[in-house]
Amino acid sequence: DIQMTQSPSSLSASVGDRVTITCRASQSVSNYLNWYQRIPGKAPKLLIYAASSLQSGVPSRFSGSGSGTDFTLTISSLQPEDFAGYYCQETYTVPFTFGPGTTVDVK
Amino acid sequence: EVQLVESGGGLVQPGGSLRLSCAASGFTVSSNYMNWVRQAPGKGLEWVSVIYTGGSTFYADSVKGRFTISRDNSKNTLYLQMNSVRAEDTAVYYCARQYGGGDGFDIWGQGTMVTVSS
Numbered sequence: 001d002i003q004m005t006q007s008p009s010s011l012s013a014s015v016g017d018r019v020t021i022t023c024r025a026s027q028s029v030s031n032y033l034n035w036y037q038r039i040p041g042k043a044p045k046l047l048i049y050a051a052s053s054l055q056s057g058v059p060s061r062f063s064g065s066g067s068g069t070d071f072t073l074t075i076s077s078l079q080p081e082d083f084a085g086y087y088c089q090e091t092y093t094v095p096f097t098f099g100p101g102t103t104v105d106v107k
Numbered sequence: 108e109v110q111l112v113e114s115g116g117g118l119v120q121p122g123g124s125l126r127l128s129c130a131a132s133g134f135t136v137s138s139n140y141m142n143w144v145r146q147a148p149g150k151g152l153e154w155v156s157v158i159y160t161g162g163s164t165f166y167a168d169s170v171k172g173r174f175t176i177s178r179d180n181s182k183n184t185l186y187l188q189m190n191s192v193r194a195e196d197t198a199v200y201y202c203a204r205q206y207g208g209g210d211g212f213d214i215w216g217q218g219t220m221v222t223v224s225s
Contacts, residue, residue, distance in 0.1 A: 001168075034211035036152070043201060043218060044144075044152065049211035087152050091209050094165040096142070098152040 002026050002090055006099040012107040019075040021102045023088035028068045032092035035064055035073045038085035038101070047086075048073060078104070109133030109214055111185075111202050116219030119192055123223075129185040129202030129216055137180045140205035142212060143187050145198035145221075153198075156187065157205070170196075192223045 003026035013019050023033065035048040046055045048064035051071055061076045075082055083106055088099040115127040127143075143155040156166045156176040164176050175188040185202050199220050203212035 032209045036212075038152070043215035044203075044212070045215075046211045046213050049213075050209070055211070055213065089152075089154075089211070091205070091211060094157060095167050096154045096157065098144075098154060101151045 001095055002029060002093065002097055004088060004090060004097045004099040006086075006088060006102050008102060009100065010103040010105065012105055013078050014107045015078055015080055017078045017107075019078050019082075019104060021073045021086055021088075021104075023066075023071040023073070023099050025069045025071075025090055025092075029090040029092035031067050032090055033064075033066065033071045034089045034091060035062075036087045036089065036098075037082075038087060040085075044087070075104075111204065111214055111216035113200065113202055113216040113219040116200065116221045118222045118224060119189075120225050121193060121223055123192055125189045125192065125221060127187040127189065127200055127202075127219055127221070129187075131183045131185070131204075134204070134214075135180075136178050136183050136185055140207065140210075141176075141178065141185045142203045142205055143174075143176060143185075144201045144203055144212070144215075145196075146201070146218075147195070147198040150198075155200070158185070159208075189221070192221075194223050197221060197223045 031051040033051045036044040052064045142157045158176045173191045199218040201218045202216045204214040
């Protein structure tokens with residue numbers, strides 16, 4: 001099975017900050033890498049698919065990059081509604097493993 | 108409107124069974140890859156199972172042999188039959204649409220809570 005890691009596990013930031021989260025796969029997943037936002041009490045929301053494609057309706061301040069084993073999610077200017085959990089996930093092969101998550105909270 | 112609505116969660120004793128349902132509207136379940144994902148209290152997201160358009164099914168090792176994913180095309184509904192449940196199966200269970208192979212999960216249900224306890 002492919003193992004997914006994320007760093008950092010949590011970070012504190014302020015509105016307007018640029019935030020970068022890293023995801024690493026234990027073997028190549030090509031570009032089959034997705035990013036989700038998780039707000040407590042709500043269903044996960046797909047932000048980025050295929051490593052760098054912005055899901056419809058997602059603000060352009062979110063962007064993704066990478067291929068193979070190393071990926072990043074960037075929020076260019078953090079907004080109040082962006083304080084949440086973020087998860088990467090590979091859909092290259094089953095099991096479709098999620099990363100352990102990164103919590104973005106208020107500094 | 109495209110949406111998924113789960114039901115069937117609740118309290119079940121260890122070793123018992125439960126069937127979760129996920130009713131789809133606005134799209135056809137059988138034309139998409141359909142998944143179950145869970146989140147235990149205080150834990151991260153865990154992929155559970157997928158059923159492909161052709162009917163092939165796959166499971167996480169943690170549920171293999173105990174859980175069964177299926178769909179009823181006439182009802183446009185996805186199911187998860189949970190047998191021999193354990194305390195560690197306690198979680199919110201989500202169904203999610205995966206538009207195609209390799210794609211992300213773009214539509215999620217609201218989740219249904221399963222609690223395994225005596």
